[in-house]
Amino acid sequence: MLEIFDYEFMQRAFVVGIALSILSALLGSFIVLKRYSMLPDTLSHIALLGVGIGLVTGTSPLYIPILVAVVSAMAIEYLRFKKQLYSDAVLSIFLSGALAIAVILINLSNGFNASLFSYLFGSITAVSEEEVYMSVAFTFLCVILILGSYRKLLFTTLDEQSAQASGIKVFWFNLMLVTLSAVAIALSIRIVGILLIGALMVLPISTALLYKVNFAKTLLLTLLISILSVISGLFLSFYLGFPTGAIIVLVALVIFVTTLAGTLI
Amino acid sequence: MSIIRVRDLEYRTKEQLILGGIGFDIQKGDYVALIGPNGGGKTTLVKVLLGLIEPTGGSVELFGDPYRSTRHYKKIGYVPQNVTLLDQNFPLSVYETVSLGLAAQKPWFSFLGKNDQDKIERALESASIAHLREKNLSELSGGQRQRVMIARALVSDPEILILDEPSTGVDIISQHKFYQFLKSLNTNKNITIIFITHDMGVIADDVNRVLAVNQELLYSGSARDMLCCEAVSQLYGTKSHIVSHHHHHHDCSGSAC
Ligand SMILES: Nc1ncnc2c1ncn2[C@@H]1O[C@H](COP(=O)(O)OP(=O)(O)OP(=O)(O)O)[C@@H](O)[C@H]1O
Ligand SMILES: [Mg+2]
Numbered sequence: 001m002l003e004i005f006d007y008e009f010m011q012r013a014f015v016v017g018i019a020l021s022i023l024s025a026l027l028g029s030f031i032v033l034k035r036y037s038m039l040p041d042t043l044s045h046i047a048l049l050g051v052g053i054g055l056v057t058g059t060s061p062l063y064i065p066i067l068v069a070v071v072s073a074m075a076i077e078y079l080r081f082k083k084q085l086y087s088d089a090v091l092s093i094f095l096s097g098a099l100a101i102a103v104i105l106i107n108l109s110n111g112f113n114a115s116l117f118s119y120l121f122g123s124i125t126a127v128s129e130e131e132v133y134m135s136v137a138f139t140f141l142c143v144i145l146i147l148g149s150y151r152k153l154l155f156t157t158l159d160e161q162s163a164q165a166s167g168i169k170v171f172w173f174n175l176m177l178v179t180l181s182a183v184a185i186a187l188s189i190r191i192v193g194i195l196l197i198g199a200l201m202v203l204p205i206s207t208a209l210l211y212k213v214n215f216a217k218t219l220l221l222t223l224l225i226s227i228l229s230v231i232s233g234l235f236l237s238f239y240l241g242f243p244t245g246a247i248i249v250l251v252a253l254v255i256f257v258t259t260l261a262g263t264l265i
Numbered sequence: 266m267s268i269i270r271v272r273d274l275e276y277r278t279k280e281q282l283i284l285g286g287i288g289f290d291i292q293k294g295d296y297v298a299l300i301g302p303n304g305g306g307k308t309t310l311v312k313v314l315l316g317l318i319e320p321t322g323g324s325v326e327l328f329g330d331p332y333r334s335t336r337h338y339k340k341i342g343y344v345p346q347n348v349t350l351l352d353q354n355f356p357l358s359v360y361e362t363v364s365l366g367l368a369a370q371k372p373w374f375s376f377l378g379k380n381d382q383d384k385i386e387r388a389l390e391s392a393s394i395a396h397l398r399e400k401n402l403s404e405l406s407g408g409q410r411q412r413v414m415i416a417r418a419l420v421s422d423p424e425i426l427i428l429d430e431p432s433t434g435v436d437i438i439s440q441h442k443f444y445q446f447l448k449s450l451n452t453n454k455n456i457t458i459i460f461i462t463h464d465m466g467v468i469a470d471d472v473n474r475v476l477a478v479n480q481e482l483l484y485s486g487s488a489r490d491m492l493c494c495e496a497v498s499q500l501y502g503t504k505s506h507i508v509s510h511h512h513h514h515h516d517c518s519g520s521a522c
Contacts, residue, residue: 033355151368158355158365161345162414165315166421167338167369212401214358 004238012132013124013244016191017230019139021200023184025226026146028201029208029219030177033157038088039076039178040185041198042095046072047186048194049098051119052105062131066186072098073182077175122193122245124237135187142180149173154215193245200245203252204229207259225255268293268328268425268457269314275322276309282480283309287323289476289485293424296451297459297474298488305479307461308346311427314459315343328424339370342418344411346429346461353403359413360398363388366420384420391450392416408439412446419450426450428460440464444471 004010031039050065057064076094080087106116118126146153155163156173164170181201188197208221233248240247267290274287284306291297301307312318313325316338327337363385364377371377377385389395392412402410411431418426431447432440448471451458475491477484484491 033352035352148373151365151371154357154361155365155368158352158357158362159345161317162343162417163365163368164317165338165341165343165345166366209354209356212403213356214399214401215356215361218356 004235009125009127010234010238012127012129013191013234014231015132016127016135017124017234017248018227019135020184020188020191021226021230022223023135023139023142024188024197024201025204025222026142026219027177027181027184028226029205029222030146030153030157031181032202032205032209034177036087037198037202038091038095039181040201042076042091042098043069043073043178043182043185044189044194044197045095045102046098046182047189048119049102049105050186051189052102052109055109056105062128062134062186062190065189066183069182069186070179073178074175077178081171081174118193118243119189120193120195121243122189122191122196122248124191124234124244126190131187131190138183138187142184145176145180149176153177191244192248193243196245196249199249200226200229200252203249203256207252207256210259210263225252229255266293266329267291267326270326270329271314271323272325273323274310274313274320274325276306276313276318277321284313284320284478285481287478287482289482291457291459291474293457294451294455295457295459295474296448296472297457297476298472299459299461299476299478300463300465301478301483307478308429310478311343311429311459311461315341315427339421340424342366342415342421342423342426344414344418344426344428344431347433355402357402358398359389359394359400359402359405359416360385362402362413363416363420366417370421384422388416388420391419391454393446408436408443411443419456423456425457425459428458430461430463432462432464 005014028040031037047065047069050068051061053059053068054061054064072094076090079085079090152163152168153173153176155166155168156170160170160174185197185201188200192200204222204225205218207225208218211218211221213221229252230248233244233251236242236251237244237247269289269291271290272288274284275282276284287310299307299310309318313320314327324331328340330337364381366388367377367381367384371381386395389398392415394409394412394416397405397409397413402413405413415426415428415431418428428447432443447458447460450456470488472488475484475486475488476482477491
């Protein structure tokens, strides 16, 4: 038995890590194919705003970010649906706005310290038992919702107009996708960190796309790459002592670059 | 029986009137060309028929039912404008793309059964793309991709097929084959077809109905009579631009509009 699993916090980190890798692979695939790659970054900064609120008011640093991210995600999707503004401009406005308020709040709470650093880049020691249950339960919910509506979601992602003309309620599927992403991102900030969760959602699917296979295979590849990145990232983080999120993203990036090099040769 | 019945249809945005006073009937088995200048409101009219946008006035009946009370999604297949511009890198096989046409009718948590697979096979066959089934969309030509989208629209066995400028980006020879293919769907499967086009030459021969739209309905009737219609002639410049393949002699006295 590896000594790494003697530590209870590492067992927790592995359970949460694998759950999050499944979440980010499933949600990230649809989000990237929607040309919505900015969304995870925006939502993670909004989650940081939630952390700031939590620090200032002394309330839960887990539930407040989830709540803030979900509400903002719905607002973003509504604005996009109304088509008054370019969707990347909407995302950019939310990102900078949330970051500005978050920085002020965290400053107010004198929180510019080690705990902030762990929110930015992730920390395996930070995972609580509550987060383990939350993450596993939410991953199950997500897998069920996404697999249950797989084709409808895919059609909506490919072509909203045709999907709607065939009778699919595209607004609700878009809303489902961004809401689930908001929760997933708020849950992952402890382990992967705010600055890196976007990369974890975008890199595995981008790697899988290089193989130019059909959607089912692309999704499976994305899952494999994501899980592999998180597991090896956790090992490396434990033995080398680097911030978890940074190492996980680095592994995902190495897989991406290697694959890219392979396709270019 | 008219399967589409439009009366006094109006669609306006805050700023402008886009469609007004539109009324027409379409019968089962019709092969209809919808023409008009850029910005004339053709796409808007089609979107109203599909229920994608709500008209601001008038009524639309589909299959004899008032439009809002019963939606007939399954009975209408739709191929949008510019399908050839769809994301080139989207990782979808031809088979997967066609299967999306069944998505709306499948309940949550259901997989494709034998029956569904048969439907997909038939749609692939009727669009003559069965040999491409394992290819990714990115590996197809514009014309082939067009057929994939039609197969996707056909998979739910629609009674009406609506296509928005299906021949854009397809070369002349493929265009000709393409319209033959559409016509054969119309004749052999008795599917009512409505397509938007700018290509007057193609439509003159085969279609049995022409609707010309430029904010209002300029013309509704046979292709032959349209050649004599003043409003349409003005729209497209001189009459000599409209040439039928068979070079019939048209006697315009007393007909038109
Ligand atoms: N989303 C929209 N909001 C406001 N106006 C619109 C919108 N879409 C189209 N229009 C306006 O409606 C009118 C009709 O547009 P529509 O796309 O229906 O024309 P069309 O006949 O399909 O043209 P084309 O041949 O170029 O495809 C145009 O004047 C256009 O400016
Ligand atoms: Mg148009």
